[in-house]
Amino acid sequence: MSQFLDFIPKIPVADSVEDAMDLLTDTFAGFFDVIKKSGKFSMEFVTDFLVMIPPVLFILIIAAIAFFATKRKFGLAIFSIVGLLFIYNQGLWEELMNTITLVLFSSVIAVIIGIPLGILMSKSKVAETIIQPLLDFMQTMPGFVYLIPAVAFFGIGVVPGVFASIIFALPPVVRFTNLGIRQVPKELVEAADSYGSTGWQKLYKVELPIARPTIMAGVNQTVLLSLSMVVIASMIGAPGLGRNVLSALQQAKVGNGFVAGISLVILAIIVDRLTQSFNKKRQ
Amino acid sequence: MEKIKIENVSKIFGRHINQALKLVEQNKSKTEILKQTGATIGVYNANFTVNEGEIFVIMGLSGSGKSTLVRLLNRLIEPTSGNIYIDGENISKMNKKQLINVRREKMSMVFQNFGLFPHRTVLANTEFGLEIRGISKEERRLKAEKALNNAGLLPYKDQLPGQLSGGMQQRVGLARALANDPDILLMDEAFSALDPLIRKDMQDELLDLQQKVRKTIIFITHDLNEALRIGDRIALMKDGEIIQIGTGEEILTNPANDYVRTFLEDVDRSKVLTVENAMIRPISLNIDIDGPKVALQRMREEEVSVLLAVNKLREFKGYITADDALEASKKGENSVINYVRTDMPIVPPEMYIQDVLGIISDSKTPLAVVQEEKLVGVLIRGVVIEALSSSDENEGVTENVSIS
Ligand SMILES: Nc1ncnc2c1ncn2[C@@H]1O[C@H](COP(=O)(O)OP(=O)(O)OP(=O)(O)O)[C@@H](O)[C@H]1O
Ligand SMILES: [Mg+2]
Numbered sequence: 001m002s003q004f005l006d007f008i009p010k011i012p013v014a015d016s017v018e019d020a021m022d023l024l025t026d027t028f029a030g031f032f033d034v035i036k037k038s039g040k041f042s043m044e045f046v047t048d049f050l051v052m053i054p055p056v057l058f059i060l061i062i063a064a065i066a067f068f069a070t071k072r073k074f075g076l077a078i079f080s081i082v083g084l085l086f087i088y089n090q091g092l093w094e095e096l097m098n099t100i101t102l103v104l105f106s107s108v109i110a111v112i113i114g115i116p117l118g119i120l121m122s123k124s125k126v127a128e129t130i131i132q133p134l135l136d137f138m139q140t141m142p143g144f145v146y147l148i149p150a151v152a153f154f155g156i157g158v159v160p161g162v163f164a165s166i167i168f169a170l171p172p173v174v175r176f177t178n179l180g181i182r183q184v185p186k187e188l189v190e191a192a193d194s195y196g197s198t199g200w201q202k203l204y205k206v207e208l209p210i211a212r213p214t215i216m217a218g219v220n221q222t223v224l225l226s227l228s229m230v231v232i233a234s235m236i237g238a239p240g241l242g243r244n245v246l247s248a249l250q251q252a253k254v255g256n257g258f259v260a261g262i263s264l265v266i267l268a269i270i271v272d273r274l275t276q277s278f279n280k281k282r283q
Numbered sequence: 284m285e286k287i288k289i290e291n292v293s294k295i296f297g298r299h300i301n302q303a304l305k306l307v308e309q310n311k312s313k314t315e316i317l318k319q320t321g322a323t324i325g326v327y328n329a330n331f332t333v334n335e336g337e338i339f340v341i342m343g344l345s346g347s348g349k350s351t352l353v354r355l356l357n358r359l360i361e362p363t364s365g366n367i368y369i370d371g372e373n374i375s376k377m378n379k380k381q382l383i384n385v386r387r388e389k390m391s392m393v394f395q396n397f398g399l400f401p402h403r404t405v406l407a408n409t410e411f412g413l414e415i416r417g418i419s420k421e422e423r424r425l426k427a428e429k430a431l432n433n434a435g436l437l438p439y440k441d442q443l444p445g446q447l448s449g450g451m452q453q454r455v456g457l458a459r460a461l462a463n464d465p466d467i468l469l470m471d472e473a474f475s476a477l478d479p480l481i482r483k484d485m486q487d488e489l490l491d492l493q494q495k496v497r498k499t500i501i502f503i504t505h506d507l508n509e510a511l512r513i514g515d516r517i518a519l520m521k522d523g524e525i526i527q528i529g530t531g532e533e534i535l536t537n538p539a540n541d542y543v544r545t546f547l548e549d550v551d552r553s554k555v556l557t558v559e560n561a562m563i564r565p566i567s568l569n570i571d572i573d574g575p576k577v578a579l580q581r582m583r584e585e586e587v588s589v590l591l592a593v594n595k596l597r598e599f600k601g602y603i604t605a606d607d608a609l610e611a612s613k614k615g616e617n618s619v620i621n622y623v624r625t626d627m628p629i630v631p632p633e634m635y636i637q638d639v640l641g642i643i644s645d646s647k648t649p650l651a652v653v654q655e656e657k658l659v660g661v662l663i664r665g666v667v668i669e670a671l672s673s674s675d676e677n678e679g680v681t682e683n684v685s686i687s
Contacts, residue, residue, distance in 0.1 A: 190359055191398035195412040195463070196387030205414070209402045 021152050032153045039159040043101050050097040059084045062270065069277040076273050083266035090259050092241060099230050099240035099267065102158065106165035106226040111219055114170050118177020118215070119203065128178070135171045143168045143232045151236055161229075161238025169226035176218025180211030216279035223275055227268050241267070286467065286499045287333040287356065292365030292375075294325035294351050294523075300363055313522045324523040325351035325360070331518060331528055335466075336497040340514030342504055344546075348523040349503045353469050356501065357386055369467070387416045390467035391460035395475055397452045399444035405455050406431065406440035412463035423462075430462035431455075450481040457489075461496070468500045475504065486513050507547065511535075519543055558639060559632035561667050562652045562660030567591040568619070570600060575612035575619050578603055591651060591658060592623045599651050599658040601625040629653045632660065636667060643667060 067077040150160035192202040234242035248257030303322035333339040354360040367374040413423035511531040527539035538544040568590040592600040601623040652660035
């Protein structure tokens with residue numbers, strides 16, 4: 001019986017995928033190169049700018065934003081000051097800025113791609129049936145799987161790191177946008193239609209504003225997912241706190257790993273609470 | 284003038300539409316068709332016209348297709364077949380752009396749960412239709428504020444809809460529709476979510492409004508009392524089909540079939556019956572001509588102890604009792620004018636019986652039914668009670684019953 005199974009020759013899936021990838025990278029080499037160079041340039045520019053800001057000023061700005069975003073409560077503001085001072089004290093300031101840039105770029109791009117995709121899904125049954133399984137697939141894949149195409153397209157460095165993060169962080173914002181728009185009460189959609197709205201008017205004046213809280217919940221998750229990718233992205237050379245965690249792991253330095261890890265958690269908490277409060281504020 | 288015309292309009296939801304249509308022709312029931320084909324009959328073969336300035340009520344039980352029918356008029360739901368004309372233009376054949384224009388200019392809709400946008404202020408909600416049309420900020424603000432002012436809601440213009448009571452929200456819904464100044468108002472159970480007292484106020488307001496602005500109104504309800512109160516004509520639906528169209532009076536006195544009859548049975552009769560339905564022929568005396576002798580003679584003849592007094596023009600003047608007539612006769616008077624009593628309450632014929640009950644129980648005498656000064660009937664307690672409890676429509680009530 002097992003002989004019969006062995007009778008079927010091995011289907012060359014791996015080889016075919018490799019060939020396809022090669023073809024892709026070869027054909028679009030110029031394109032990928034442009035993206036890589038401009039991406040690297042603009043990210044370095046942002047990091048340099050962030051590093052240039054005096055840390056005290058930076059911390060105060062974040063604390064002020066936290067204070068006002070949480071309806072003038074002191075909790076998050078104080079947490080931000082203490083947390084950021086800790087990171088500075090541990091000598092991880094530049095790494096923090098690199099991580100912020102990475103998260104900023106990957107989540108902003110994920111949102112820019114994700115929201116229109118979610119809108120498309122909510123409007124078209126066909127788009128939904130195509131995109132839905134793709135999203136399921138993307139969410140079941142472990143993050144580092146995306147490193148493979150990232151490296152193939154962009155080599156190593158920060159740009160492939162962002163690329164992998166975008167793919168990993170994309171699903172929630174797409175899903176929540178789709179969900180948010182589909183959840184707009186039928187009567188309100190009918191009201192918009194019955195007054196003679198065009199599709200765009202309906203989208204801008206009714207659907208997006210009403211779906212906003214749901215979409216923002218998706219944005220929040222996307223930002224956190226891209227933050228969770230920083231360690232993995234550092235495996236292919238993205239700079240930042242992730243790199244410290246990774247090297248601590250490789251050299252079994254528990255102490256260093258702990259400090260870098262805590263720094264990431266501090267950043268995650270600040271980012272999470274901030275994006276959530278932006279959401280609540282205007283409800 | 285004919286404003287809306289519906290010709291053989293059907294809407295079948297789901298697939299296997301042709302198969303479903305065949306089954307309807309074979310008189311299969313809605314559930315049977317759903318079981319066999321998976322298709323739902325929304326509306327089947329509807330035909331009617333609505334005149335300009337008319338309030339046309341569509342009534343029926345839940346699931347009978349009322350909402351579907353009204354949404355076919357502005358094509359929020361696409362008809363499966365048939366033609367819909369508004370001002371002679373075939374809506375069902377229009378392209379997207381033409382349809383949008385009709386929706387913007389000709390008709391506005393009012394929704395059961397108000398359909399107000401929660402993120403927009405009352406003013407911004409009211410402006411919505413104008414904003415969609417691209418009308419300038421100043422002009423739309425002016426129009427919206429005027430509409431809100433008419434609804435008495437201007438002070439609330441900067442609030443969000445969620446901060447207002449249900450009745451006020453629906454006034455905003457109506458103001459939003461009217462700010463657009465459409466010819467046609469589509470109202471899908473617009474008052475059904477409101478509690479009974481507010482609901483009655485809103486019905487009155489709608490009727491007042493209709494006096495002033497004369498829109499063509501399609502009003503959906505599952506409540507017969509509401510239909511009778513505000514409808515010029517009523518269409519009754521069952522399982523997607525229109526089974527009777529007529530004025531409230533026509534439907535009440537002449538139900539098309541058993542279904543209509545059963546539907547009518549749960550109506551609280553006191554809210555439907557008017558004074559006119561329950562009044563009886565008055566036994567009167569022309570006080571300009573007739574004296575006490577004639578009065579006594581008439582009382583004997585009709586076996587009553589009271590006569591209603593009218594003048595030559597049949598204008599109501601009061602009443603004469605047998606005792607007074609006797610006294611006048613003894614004194615040798617030849618007129619009873621000085622013996623006319625005037626403490627009899629007057630009610631108009633179109634008043635609801637429900638509203639008369641209080642007056643009649645407080646009054647020692649029957650009530651005179653007077654229209655434009657003229658005596659048209661008399662309302663007595665026994666007959667009112669009989670009318671309220673009678674199981675078939677006011678037959679036997681209009682007979683000559685003696686007053687006592
Ligand atoms: N989008 C839809 N898809 C499938 N079936 C539908 C759809 N909309 C309505 N129906 C069906 O069409 C029939 C008529 O529904 P409709 O909403 O018009 O009834 P209605 O008279 O307005 O009832 P109600 O008083 O409950 O509002 C119902 O059987 C309903 O299930
Ligand atoms: Mg309905």
